[in-house]
Amino acid sequence: MIEFKSVRKKYGRKKVLQDVSFTAQKGNITCLIGINGVGKSTVLKAIMGLTPIDGGSILIDGMPVGKHIYEHVAYIPDHISMPPNMTVGASMQFMKDFYASWNEARAEEMLTFFKLKRSDRISELSKGNTAKLNLLHGLSLDVEYVLMDEPFSGIDAFSREQITEVFTSKLVEDRGVIITTHEINDIEHLIDEVVLLDNGFVKSQFNCEDMRMQEGKSVMDVMREVYIG
Amino acid sequence: MHAGEDSAELKFNSRDPVYLQVVRHFKEEIVTGRLQKGQVIPSRREIAGKLKINPNTAQKAYKEMEEQGLIVTEGNSPSRITTDEQVLSLIRSELITDAVEAFVQSIAKIQVPVDELLAIVKSKVERSYKQAAEEEQA
Amino acid sequence: MNRFWKLLHMEVSRFWKLYITLFAMTLLMQGGGILYVCNRYMQTVKDKMGPAASTYAQYAEEHGVVTFSDILSEAQLYFLAPIALCIGGMGLYVFLIWYREWMGKNMFIYRLLMLPTERRHLYVAKLSAILLFVIGLVAFQLLILPLESALFTSVIDQALRGSTESVTSIIQNHAFLQILVPRTFTEFVMYYGGGALFVIVMFTAILLERSYRLKGIAAGVIYVGAAVLLMIAPMLIMNRDMNDYLYPNEIFIIELTIAILIGMMSLAISFFLMNKKLSV
Numbered sequence: 001m002i003e004f005k006s007v008r009k010k011y012g013r014k015k016v017l018q019d020v021s022f023t024a025q026k027g028n029i030t031c032l033i034g035i036n037g038v039g040k041s042t043v044l045k046a047i048m049g050l051t052p053i054d055g056g057s058i059l060i061d062g063m064p065v066g067k068h069i070y071e072h073v074a075y076i077p078d079h080i081s082m083p084p085n086m087t088v089g090a091s092m093q094f095m096k097d098f099y100a101s102w103n104e105a106r107a108e109e110m111l112t113f114f115k116l117k118r119s120d121r122i123s124e125l126s127k128g129n130t131a132k133l134n135l136l137h138g139l140s141l142d143v144e145y146v147l148m149d150e151p152f153s154g155i156d157a158f159s160r161e162q163i164t165e166v167f168t169s170k171l172v173e174d175r176g177v178i179i180t181t182h183e184i185n186d187i188e189h190l191i192d193e194v195v196l197l198d199n200g201f202v203k204s205q206f207n208c209e210d211m212r213m214q215e216g217k218s219v220m221d222v223m224r225e226v227y228i229g
Numbered sequence: 230m231h232a233g234e235d236s237a238e239l240k241f242n243s244r245d246p247v248y249l250q251v252v253r254h255f256k257e258e259i260v261t262g263r264l265q266k267g268q269v270i271p272s273r274r275e276i277a278g279k280l281k282i283n284p285n286t287a288q289k290a291y292k293e294m295e296e297q298g299l300i301v302t303e304g305n306s307p308s309r310i311t312t313d314e315q316v317l318s319l320i321r322s323e324l325i326t327d328a329v330e331a332f333v334q335s336i337a338k339i340q341v342p343v344d345e346l347l348a349i350v351k352s353k354v355e356r357s358y359k360q361a362a363e364e365e366q367a
Numbered sequence: 368m369n370r371f372w373k374l375l376h377m378e379v380s381r382f383w384k385l386y387i388t389l390f391a392m393t394l395l396m397q398g399g400g401i402l403y404v405c406n407r408y409m410q411t412v413k414d415k416m417g418p419a420a421s422t423y424a425q426y427a428e429e430h431g432v433v434t435f436s437d438i439l440s441e442a443q444l445y446f447l448a449p450i451a452l453c454i455g456g457m458g459l460y461v462f463l464i465w466y467r468e469w470m471g472k473n474m475f476i477y478r479l480l481m482l483p484t485e486r487r488h489l490y491v492a493k494l495s496a497i498l499l500f501v502i503g504l505v506a507f508q509l510l511i512l513p514l515e516s517a518l519f520t521s522v523i524d525q526a527l528r529g530s531t532e533s534v535t536s537i538i539q540n541h542a543f544l545q546i547l548v549p550r551t552f553t554e555f556v557m558y559y560g561g562g563a564l565f566v567i568v569m570f571t572a573i574l575l576e577r578s579y580r581l582k583g584i585a586a587g588v589i590y591v592g593a594a595v596l597l598m599i600a601p602m603l604i605m606n607r608d609m610n611d612y613l614y615p616n617e618i619f620i621i622e623l624t625i626a627i628l629i630g631m632m633s634l635a636i637s638f639f640l641m642n643k644k645l646s647v
Binding site: 045048049050051067068070071075079081082083084094097098099100 | 370478481643
């Protein structure tokens with residue numbers, strides 16, 4: 001379980017996270033929803049220790065953030081983070097060199113599924129292929145949690161479909177997944193939990209199926225209530 | 230014929246629990262005969278991929294279907310549609326009753342005479358079946 | 368530890384092309400400069416040779432011989448310019464080796480900070496890389512000195528040449544090479560230790576900036592200023608009258624102690640920043 005307890009964070013004078021508490025369970029796809037600039041990415045970065053927090057605490061299976069989490073949590077940012085002159089193959093080798101949790105067989109499988117070529121340079125990949133390689137780097141790690149920042153934004157429809165397919169496959173099964181998004185439409189049926197962020201606060205956290213079952217409301221309905229009503 | 234092939238077209242509404250919609254979809258497939266009794270159905274993982282839903286939801290749907298006796302899973306072998314005739318006929322009547330009840334509820338407000346109503350229903354349903362048959366051929 | 372070597376290997380391989388360029392530039396400019404000066408010298412000799420001095424031997428007797436060191440000081444510009452460029456390049460790379468990770472849309476720093484290894488390995492790999500590059504450049508300079516000396520012998524007629532100099536004496540006769548290749552251990556510690564300390568202090572300033580951005584720049588400048596002040600403090604005190612009672616080796620020990628303290632503090636601050644404050 002990933003736990004956020006009253007996390008606060010400001011950039012300069014801007015309070016990005018004022019009081020953020022939520023939990024993300026293993027085996028669930030938890031979706032952080034909020035308009036852009038609301039602090040969704042900051043939440044993910046804070047879990048990974050990529051940006052210090054000003055208050056509160058973050059626990060991953062009861063442990064604080066530190067170097068030991070990097071074999072247990074994978075973060076897929078909204079951009080690839082490998083030097084542009086590296087080739088696809090070299091970037092995979094890099095991951096293999098550093099991570100004990102790297103699963104080469106799975107990486108190969110995804111390479112084939114995404115039709116990526118090892119010899120291609122990262123700088124020469126299309127937007128969609130870059131996103132796919134980025135996904136490959138993160139999902140080929142045998143980790144308990146995967147964090148994805150806006151995996152669907154700014155890519156073509158076909159790549160989008162392929163990536164959706166990844167979500168419904170064994171690649172995310174049994175893991176705890178946190179994804180951020182500002183548009184819910186495409187993935188409404190994919191996610192288990194929703195955390196609505198607004199102005200640095202968590203407005204609501206709920207289970208999608210429970211919400212439909214008990215109140216007959218779609219995620220969009222709840223969002224409308226929270227943000228407009 | 231596999232259940233998954235048509236299922237790709239399944240459109241979910243976002244206000245009912247997805248897993249119940251999956252269960253309902255299977256019931257429809259059984260009632261129309263697209264899924265035969267005793268037929269092997271796709272694994273949870275396959276169905277999740279085909280319907281573009283999360284594997285947890287697929288799992289929940291299968292569990293629900295098992296509880297309702299719709300499918301049976303023995304040990305490690307793949308799940309099959311039940312061969313229990315009683316359950317199968319129950320599904321059929323359940324679907325029909327559900328649909329008719331919903332219809333009756335809304336039509337009751339207009340108080341249409343039964344004969345007139347039946348005639349309209351007859352022609353509408355016939356037209357709809359014909360259309361469906363043509364679409365299937367095309 | 369294994370991952371440290373991989374990180375170091377990566378740092379080296381990422382600099383490789385630029386590094387080779389520095390080598391090539393040094394070789395071309397120094398070699399070219401020496402060739403040019405040697406040829407010019409031979410031309411002057413030929414121009415000046417008249418009835419009185421019709422052979423090189425006679426000329427040498429009259430005007431004296433020329434040594435490689437003479438040519439080197441004559442070719443000062445060609446010789447020192449590439450060294451200055453290398454020093455400048457390395458100085459710039461002290462910054463680039465960090466800022467590069469934040470540059471571009473790819474931002475490699477995300478990945479580097481998420482590696483399942485101590486973050487200080489990343490720091491030490493970068494520091495070692497810089498020091499290795501510097502040592503490599505010096506080694507290369509030493510390696511091409513005999514080559515340049517061979518250029519000298521091939522162009523200048525034997526009769527005009529003075530006694531052959533060893534590489535050691537070439538270095539000792541050269542004001543700048545003397546610093547690159549120190550004669551004593553004390554000098555080595557002074558020059559290279561000083562250089563390493565400079566890099567370590569700059570790294571701290573860079574990490575301060577990366578952690579606190581605008582405020583970090585101020586903190587970095589103050590930190591570097593304080594380090595410089597501490598380093599020159601003994602000299603300032605000593606230069607006042609009445610206090611002039613320290614021997615050079617006493618000064619050296621004091622400076623060394625201060626340097627080690629500054630270095631250790633910088634490392635401690637840097638590791639702390641990397642673990643707790645650094646932001647992508």
